[in-house]
Amino acid sequence: MNWVGFWTLTKREVGRFFSVYRQTVIPGLISSGLYIMIFGFTLERRIREIAIDGEAVPYTLFILPGLAMMNTITNSTANTSSSMLQMKLLQQLPDILTSPLSSLEVSVAYIIGGTMRGFVNGILVVALGVFLIDLPIHNIPLTIMFVFMVSWAFASLGLLLGQLAESWDNLAMLQNFFLTPLSFLGGIFYSIHMLPEWAQSLSFINPIYYMINGMRYTILGVSDSSPELSFFMAALMTGLFTLAAVLLMKSGKKIKQ
Amino acid sequence: MTAAVHISGLQKSYNGTEALKGVDLSIGEGAFYALLGPNGAGKTTTINILTGLVIKNGGTTEVFGKDTVRDYRFTRAQIGTAAQELPSDWFFPIEKLLYFQAGYFGISSQNAKPRVDELIERLGLTEKKDSRLRQLSGGMKRRFQLAKALIHDPKILILDEPTAGVDVELRHELWDYFRELHKAGKTILLTTHYIEEAEMLCENVSIIHEGKIIKEGSPKELTQSLGKAGITIRFTGWNDKLEPKLSNYSYTHEDGRLHFTVQDSEKSLPEIIAILAGESCHIQSVKTEQSSLEDVFLSLTGKGIHDEESQ
Incomplete structure (x- = not known):
């Protein structure tokens, strides 16, 4: 194991997004604050509470876990995918690929970078909720663990996509046509029970639905899907995406000629 | 090793x-x-x-x-x-x-x-x-x-x-x-x-x-084995005895100027000068040209090294 090399690459990946925190940390916080103000404070006059799991939850509190999760997913995916694609396009990847680092070491270092960005962004939105709307947190260790696990899963997905992508257009397409719609349709702003039956069935095949509801459970103690299923889906995605990203890296198919 | x-x-x-x-x-x-x-x-x-x-x-x-x-x-x-x-x-x-x-x-x-x-x-x-x-x-x-x-x-x-x-x-x-x-x-x-x-x-x-x-x-081996060298000597005192003595070389002779085509000019030049001096020729000037690695490349591939870039 090349510990120094692994640690160096991890430090680089974490340092990369912290060095441009105005692009990578602040925007998520601002947009989440705006969502709370616009959707929460204004819509709350019309929708005061949402009934979930037999409990009435104030609307602003209801949307907060979903916002935190969307921020986590977007940032963790963006970090690894953009870093990998940027390294490919700017001729920096050869430095890594010609060094005595294994595919596993390289993959995990990238994933940790993405996980850190997703985690920081998710937790900051939760902190914003605590600060702005007195968000009560049902289970703090579970919240931290869940944000970490989802960050890891989507950082791995980002690494996979960053290897596959050949242009910024490919990545933007993924973000705009898949991740954002799936996040919105995953129940950030509504409970699944407010949907017609056919739309409810569609939500069950949306993996982000389980991430949002898992987060809602850890923060509010209530959710549309069972917490066990949400945790199982998060663990399954973590395992599958990590395996896929590492195996693609090991094969070198999209990063070596 | x-x-x-x-x-x-x-x-x-x-x-x-x-x-x-x-x-x-x-x-x-x-x-x-x-x-x-x-x-x-x-x-x-x-x-x-x-x-x-x-x-x-x-x-x-x-x-x-x-x-x-x-x-x-x-x-x-x-x-x-x-x-x-x-x-x-x-x-x-x-x-x-x-x-x-x-x-x-x-x-x-x-x-x-x-x-x-x-x-x-x-x-x-x-x-x-x-x-x-x-x-x-x-x-x-x-x-x-x-x-x-x-x-x-x-x-x-x-x-x-x-x-x-x-x-x-x-x-x-x-x-x-x-x-x-x-x-x-x-x-x-x-x-x-x-x-x-x-x-x-x-x-x-x-x-x-x-x-x-x-x-x-x-580079030297390649230019010597695959390239060609030229030796041009201006002199006076040509005589018929020189012809058989220079028969091992490929050369042309006109108006007091000998031009030799050899593989290795460093090896051939002293030999040629010794022959001319032995026949009391008076050497006025000597000029040598050795082909470069570029010439070797050209002879091996049939084209110059920069040809493909300009296409």
Whole structure:
């Protein structure tokens, strides 16, 4: 194991997004604050509470876990995918690929970078909720663990996509046509029970639905899907995406000629 | 003695097009070796396979007797590569990038410091060490590439077109530095399509053409065995006895001027002068011309090394 090399690459990946925190940390916080103000404070006059799991939850509190999760997913995916694609396009990847680092070491270092960005962004939105709307947190260790696990899963997905992508257009397409719609349709702003039956069935095949509801459970103690299923889906995605990203890296198919 | 680099039967295809058709190459430790060929001949593909950037289709690649795929941790640690493509970076100052590069090779920041400081100074990067890569000129980026390749003090230095696009002054500066590194014991593999660069710096040259090594030897051996030399002598005192004595040479004679075509002018010139002097000829002037490696390349491949670039 090349510990120094692994640690160096991890430090680089974490340092990369912290060095441009105005692009990578602040925007998520601002947009989440705006969502709370616009959707929460204004819509709350019309929708005061949402009934979930037999409990009435104030609307602003209801949307907060979903916002935190969307921020986590977007940032963790963006970090690894953009870093990998940027390294490919700017001729920096050869430095890594010609060094005595294994595919596993390289993959995990990238994933940790993405996980850190997703985690920081998710937790900051939760902190914003605590600060702005007195968000009560049902289970703090579970919240931290869940944000970490989802960050890891989507950082791995980002690494996979960053290897596959050949242009910024490919990545933007993924973000705009898949991740954002799936996040919105995953129940950030509504409970699944407010949907017609056919739309409810569609939500069950949306993996982000389980991430949002898992987060809602850890923060509010209530959710549309069972917490066990949400945790199982998060663990399954973590395992599958990590395996896929590492195996693609090991094969070198999209990063070596 | 184990070769620093040993390549045997190396093959690589891109979408059905054969880029390497069985390259064989052996470079001894401490050698200054050039891989010479036009763009697209297979030079960069060969070194990229050696460093792990390209996946080969067949053949073996070894560094100090170890397989570059199976024992990649060992082999990659022995090699420093100054790539032809210049990188860019928006996030970190170049000094920090050198620390990162050392780190990838298992050298902690503390241990890397003296080497980073030394290379920054030696390569004239002191004033730019806090700049981002994208703020550097092409020449500065070339220097940085070299610093990066040398940061872990590798035994083998691969220079892929190291002077492409640099001005004459920097080119000479870099050549001096390459000589210094070679003198210090580094094995250097240079890929270039500047023939004079290979001729001036290297002890051995392989000419690669269309994915195959077509000739190998020292620049002198290649020019002597495959090139031609010309000797032109102006003199007075021609007599008939000279004709049989010069019958072993290919020459023309007109108006007190002899022109010889020989393989090796250094060997033939004293012999010819001795014959002329022996017949009491009075030599007025002597002019020699030796064909260059470029002429050898032309005779081997049927085209100049820069032909494919201009197409």
